[in-house]
Amino acid sequence: MEQEVVVGESNGCAPHPGEQATSRPPALEVKNVTVQYRAYKERPGTFKEHFLQFARTGRWPKYYSRFEALQNLSFTVEAGTSLGIIGSNGAGKSTLLKTLSGVIRPTKGEVLARGKVDSLISLGAGFDKELNAVENIYLYGSLHRIPKGEIEARVPRILEFAELEEFQEMPVRYFSSGMFARLGFSCALDMDPDILLVDEVLSVGDARFRQKSQEAMQNLLKSGRTIVVVSHGLRAMADLVDRIILLSKGRIVFDGAPDEAIKIYLSEDYEVALDGKRFVESTPSSGA
Amino acid sequence: MDNRATVSPQSSSQSSPQPSPKSGEMIERVWREIHLAGEHFLTFFRDVYSYRGYIVQSVTRDLRKKYKRSSLGYLWSMLNPLLMITVLTVIFSNLLPRVEHYAVFLFSALISWQYFSGTVSECMSSIRGNMNLIQQVPMPKFIFPITIACSNFVNLLLTLVALLIVTVVVGRPLHWTVLLFPIYFIPLLLITLGLGLLLAVSEIFFEDTKHLTKLVLQAWYYLTPVLYGPAMLPEHVVRWLRLNPLFYPVTQLREIFYDGAVPALLPYLLSVGVGVVVLAVALRVFYRNEDKFIYFV
Numbered sequence: 001m002e003q004e005v006v007v008g009e010s011n012g013c014a015p016h017p018g019e020q021a022t023s024r025p026p027a028l029e030v031k032n033v034t035v036q037y038r039a040y041k042e043r044p045g046t047f048k049e050h051f052l053q054f055a056r057t058g059r060w061p062k063y064y065s066r067f068e069a070l071q072n073l074s075f076t077v078e079a080g081t082s083l084g085i086i087g088s089n090g091a092g093k094s095t096l097l098k099t100l101s102g103v104i105r106p107t108k109g110e111v112l113a114r115g116k117v118d119s120l121i122s123l124g125a126g127f128d129k130e131l132n133a134v135e136n137i138y139l140y141g142s143l144h145r146i147p148k149g150e151i152e153a154r155v156p157r158i159l160e161f162a163e164l165e166e167f168q169e170m171p172v173r174y175f176s177s178g179m180f181a182r183l184g185f186s187c188a189l190d191m192d193p194d195i196l197l198v199d200e201v202l203s204v205g206d207a208r209f210r211q212k213s214q215e216a217m218q219n220l221l222k223s224g225r226t227i228v229v230v231s232h233g234l235r236a237m238a239d240l241v242d243r244i245i246l247l248s249k250g251r252i253v254f255d256g257a258p259d260e261a262i263k264i265y266l267s268e269d270y271e272v273a274l275d276g277k278r279f280v281e282s283t284p285s286s287g288a
Numbered sequence: 289m290d291n292r293a294t295v296s297p298q299s300s301s302q303s304s305p306q307p308s309p310k311s312g313e314m315i316e317r318v319w320r321e322i323h324l325a326g327e328h329f330l331t332f333f334r335d336v337y338s339y340r341g342y343i344v345q346s347v348t349r350d351l352r353k354k355y356k357r358s359s360l361g362y363l364w365s366m367l368n369p370l371l372m373i374t375v376l377t378v379i380f381s382n383l384l385p386r387v388e389h390y391a392v393f394l395f396s397a398l399i400s401w402q403y404f405s406g407t408v409s410e411c412m413s414s415i416r417g418n419m420n421l422i423q424q425v426p427m428p429k430f431i432f433p434i435t436i437a438c439s440n441f442v443n444l445l446l447t448l449v450a451l452l453i454v455t456v457v458v459g460r461p462l463h464w465t466v467l468l469f470p471i472y473f474i475p476l477l478l479i480t481l482g483l484g485l486l487l488a489v490s491e492i493f494f495e496d497t498k499h500l501t502k503l504v505l506q507a508w509y510y511l512t513p514v515l516y517g518p519a520m521l522p523e524h525v526v527r528w529l530r531l532n533p534l535f536y537p538v539t540q541l542r543e544i545f546y547d548g549a550v551p552a553l554l555p556y557l558l559s560v561g562v563g564v565v566v567l568a569v570a571l572r573v574f575y576r577n578e579d580k581f582i583y584f585v
Contacts, residue, residue: 046496047494047496048496050494103423103426103582121423121424125421125424128353130349131349138345139349142342142344143345143427145338
């Protein structure tokens, strides 16, 4: 996904791995992003209901109220660093990740992503369960607009990393959930994303594969890529990320060192703190 | 872009119902609409080009899935229409004894209709069917309807082979006009794709689009010269049938396959124009609503 969500001065600033991280503009810039959802009380559903409502009231019916899943978020992520996002259910973590990936367009504000963004939001999106592993790799690769010849070269590498060489002819439908997740993870990792967005998949596979994927992500970071992780697995996350943003009700409560963020998160009084505006001013931090 | 620009005013006047008081304003407005339509077409072609790899992969996947686990494989896409043709021919060739080689007559129009109705109804549910992907990967959403139009096109080509075989088997000469197929297929493709995109948007917001479409397609089938030809009806009826946007695409495709004649140019250009307008309106509606799809699962 070569995306410039908003065209800014960012043109031509595609990052090159191995360059000094400090000399580059941030990989991700989030500027005053607000995402407004429509919360449906009752879906309009059918033409009949819709038109009946119109006939009765003279106005097209609105069945929803708006609510802000993300409220005026601003932060940047430097290239070569990793960011964790934590928060209780409904805090806006997944919405934030989807906004970063470009799936959701912010209602206000803008997201600037420099380079290729790939997301692991739900494993195996883009896969077809009827196809076998190799066919799925082609499908996934083409979805990421990688030329066929190049995908061909990647197939063995992906299969090897996923440890699925023996099962490459088997329709993915018969895969165990672990195998499926491994394939998804390996594909996403192999697409050479400049920015990798990961949702809740640190727990993929068995302990050994988890170890392996952690290492792979560390390698990505070392080569100057950027990772944003959303997870409830606090310990695994703390090992990987340089910095954590704590979200509550769509706002940033804390932005800084992982240990401190987790401490505040576990103390559970941050939501009170938010109302008292104590932590609302996020500590500006550029990561490690 | 030129031929597009010349026909687009119709689209703009259709999509802007409130009449503007001053003619100068009106012209400006129309001009803006044309400009926008041109831009949409440009984005459309650019996106289709940049996702060509995915489209090809999806089409092969669709075809493979369709035939992988059936023992007759690709033969099915020929057998299905053949069976239908046989049944219909047995009945209608007795009803309409004046028609020479009714099987070919019917088949040469039925392929167009089946392409149209099949593609339109599949496109309709294609967005909802790919919601999982839409929620994860930012991509132009019309890729899904396009993929369906392409898979069905491959199927259509397979059916064409069956048509040519039937033509030879019943002892009808093969005409060179068959080679004009790609040209005379364009209006049908434009209208089908446009309608498919419109219905895909509608289905996201109103689930009963499905039922309504089924009903409309049924009536539409009989209003399109598939089972019969326009020559069999009195002129005052045919005059109304010509308002059907499928009238010319379907009859002209029949002309090249059955009659072996080169169809008239004016009706052809007219239906291309109608197709471009339908697609322009569809793209406008689609692009305007594309970002909202994700909230309506």
